[in-house]
Amino acid sequence: MHYADALEERIRKTSPICVGLDPALKNLPEGITKDAAGTLEFSKGIIDAVKGTAAAVKPQLAYFEVLGWQGMKVFFEVCEYAKKQELIVIADGKRNDIGPTCEAYADAYLGAGSPIDALTVSPYLGSDSIKPFIARCEKNDKGIYILVKTSNPSSGELQDLPTGDEAVHEHLAQLVESWAASGLGQATNLSFVGAVTGATYSEELKYLRTLMPHVPFLLPGYGAQGAGARDCVPGFLAEHSTSSSWPRGKTGALVVAARSIIFASSGSDWREAAGKAAEKMAEELKKELKIKN
């Protein structure tokens, strides 16, 4: 099934929450060893705790790469495990390169048999660094999320530079919408080309939504980075433009929270605490988005 349609189906069963799996060793809770094995145990525990509530998980590659090849082995095991629990799996790698090298990244994460559904991608190299990913999305029903406006304090240094009447990231947003146009899902009319748009810049989010009407958004910044449920609302769409059978409040985006869920407790009750934190976040979001279920 097309990535955007599969994502929407999953969101309808759960909530528009994406749990960031950022298993930094130093933050691992009581009873978990600070190594690759502990990282696996912790990640699986979080997946079990949130699988009834969250649509997706977003394992962050850096925390696995820092453990060497043993960490990468665990990374793929975590992705397989999450996929088996019917979660959408978004690998946060912010990969970027050109030509055959870009194809190698695309095959590494978005190959036909991969447990990963989507990959985050960095845009500085231009369309040469995007098109090989798009080819895999098309062929293998995968997705990408291109960094457009990120949630961090220094994101404006390049992203907000004025160019003509707009900011660089607004110019990029229009490129992303054009790349998205060829890959729309039948049910959702949304593309397999998504965008990362930080929830910490809520005003800007509203404008970016108008620039990218066919683009699924991934909204980081909720929780530890300071954004609340209300800040995320402008990143959503009123409803699917072509699927009148699916009107259920706002849609078209995933809200990411990592630390505020996965490290909700550092004690032995970390599983329960993560599950509760995810449920609380889902409730808050659904209320703001007027989703009833």
Next chain:
Amino acid sequence: MHYADALEERIRKTSPICVGLDPALKNLPEGITKDAAGTLEFSKGIIDAVKGTAAAVKPQLAYFEVLGWQGMKVFFEVCEYAKKQELIVIADGKRNDIGPTCEAYADAYLGAGSPIDALTVSPYLGSDSIKPFIARCEKNDKGIYILVKTSNPSSGELQDLPTGDEAVHEHLAQLVESWAASGLGQATNLSFVGAVTGATYSEELKYLRTLMPHVPFLLPGYGAQGAGARDCVPGFLAEHSTSSSWPRGKTGALVVAARSIIFASSGSDWREAAGKAAEKMAEELKKELKIKN
């Protein structure tokens, strides 16, 4: 020793050549199995073939990641092997993230015991995504190369956007020079903060050199991508500004070639062919740079 000083010392013993290790399975030569073991054998063979001629090797992470965790195991083995042969090892990962995640990437590749000397880094997230790398460079005598102006055809889509009187990448170049200023090597007066500046845009290279006088350049685009030795010259500095004991022609940059060296022959003579291709490239470069040795 400071990264820029160590790099210069190595260049003086060899040449300003960096051999890109892009071991795409489909291109591996006769007698090499198309798997992780073959990738290791091939990479070691190339390292042996060029170690007398090249200052550095640049293993491209994508070609190892595409082989899963077994590929990552081989990646670190390749880096260890290259380091033992006294080559400067530049991991081409174009990594980028913020906060603790960026620190995890920095620790993954630029940790104290890492065989990797430098990492390529993508700049779209701004200084939040650079400073954690700089901290590791300072502490562990490592380096980074920030993508400024890349060698690919679509590089201009974001990088050349006009902002005020300059292009986005020229604005970035000034940021890079400012990040570089605090980390200068005693012998070279060059920083551990480097820049990727494509040799395929030779005119622009000349201007970028004036914007970043303290920044080591990594120049991709030689050979298969179309740039010749003469196109690379504007990326070099006249001589070290503060080390009158080291005048030996132009310096301050590495020229990257991958396919034109590592796949110089697809037959059983691939080692010899790679060695000869590297020697020919070194000769051409040294002539253009007026380096005598």
